[in-house]
Amino acid sequence: MRVLLVEDDEPVAESLRRGLLRYGFEVAWVTTGGAALSHREPYDVVLLDLGLPDTDGLDVCKALRERSDVPIIVISARSDETDRVVGLELGADDYVSKPFGVREVIARIRAVMRRMQPRTPNGAESAAxxxxxxxxxxxxxxxxxxxxxxxxxxxxxxxxxxxxxxxxxxxxxxxxxxxxxxxxxxxxxxxxxxxxxxxxxxxxxxxxxxxxxxxxxxxxxxxxxxxxxxx
Missing domain, CATH: 1.10.10.10 (Winged helix-like DNA-binding domain superfamily/Winged helix DNA-binding domain)
Structure with missing residues (x-):
């Protein structure tokens, strides 16, 4: 699975990137909203920080949603309920507050991707x-x-x-x-x-x-x- 990570905090981004790579994800890391919007390589999910140096992450979320249905998971230190609500209303599929664990982010990614996929016919269980x-x-x-x-x-x-x-x-x-x-x-x-x-x-x-x-x-x-x- 290909992840576009939009995060300007290098220690956070590097830790998350290492964790995702360890679990088999491909990660493209950018540090600004402009770089996220101009990224041309395909990706399956976006991990988007709101506190970006060049623009508000909520504006990036809105722009990404207008151009595609790719799942967007907001990762942010902003814990205010208003930011959560606005992010979800602008098209984010989930919201993770910092600090977070790699396993939590991966679980959220998998949950979002499951919701995007059609159910298995006849109620069959997923492969274990x-x-x-x-x-x-x-x-x-x-x-x-x-x-x-x-x-x-x-x-x-x-x-x-x-x-x-x-x-x-x-x-x-x-x-x-x-x-x-x-x-x-x-x-x-x-x-x-x-x-x-x-x-x-x-x-x-x-x-x-x-x-x-x-x-x-x-x-x-x-x-x-x-x-x-x-x-």
């Missing part, structure tokens, strides 16, 4: 990714099933599982995980990560293993039949 013979993750519906039964997960438990299973066997640092699952600008203790890892180990014992690598992070593996689930 399978991990071994027992675990499936339907990322479009944000549902996890174990032995065919849906597993109740807290939002961050789901986000953590979805992130770690994207590359089974890969060692993920604590910083990578916190950036992807919690907040792109997360600073401070990461004890909450250990708590959520412990919860996943309990709920998926015998299905996955999550190995703690001291001083680095975690590695998720799909367990062989009969293996234990925690390390």
């Amino acid at each position: 990714d399978r991990y071994g013979s027992r675990l499936t993750i339907d990322r479009k519906a944000a549902r996890v099933r174990l032995d065919g039964e849906e597993v109740a997960l807290a939002p961050k438990e789901y986000d953590l599982l979805a992130f770690l299973t994207e590359e089974p066997g890969a060692l993920m640092s604590r910083e990578q995980i916190m950036e992807a699952v919690w907040d792109a600008n997360w600073f401070g203790p990461t004890k909450t990560l250990d708590v959520h890892v412990a919860a996943l180990r309990r709920k998926f014992a015998g299905v996955i293993t999550i190995e703690a690598v001291r001083g680095v992070g975690f590695r998720l593996e799909i367990a062989n039949e009969g293996d234990g689930g925690a390390r």
Whole structure:
């Protein structure tokens, strides 16, 4: 999926760009409204900051909507309800307030794209990714099933599982995980990560293993039949 990122704050843009690239998105980054309106390469969704140096992002939103139906997600530090309402009335499809996490933005992108797509005929479920013979993750519906039964997960438990299973066997640092699952600008203790890892180990014992690598992070593996689930 091709993303046009319109953001003049370099640290925010770079963090978001890295996160999107890690999840397989193609990202074209521009820093002004003028550059966004003159961008000629095709894109599937726009992430639009309102506080641009050359023009108000709301004007850019209006201009983009007048020329196409491409989904527009506003990302802004403006938390005033008026800006939200005006942005949506001008054609934005969603609004994310700063600070935000990469996973939240990706979830919003996927939700907007689902709304743009026709429903699957006959009510068929969207395709789910399978991990071994027992675990499936339907990322479009944000549902996890174990032995065919849906597993109740807290939002961050789901986000953590979805992130770690994207590359089974890969060692993920604590910083990578916190950036992807919690907040792109997360600073401070990461004890909450250990708590959520412990919860996943309990709920998926015998299905996955999550190995703690001291001083680095975690590695998720799909367990062989009969293996234990925690390390």
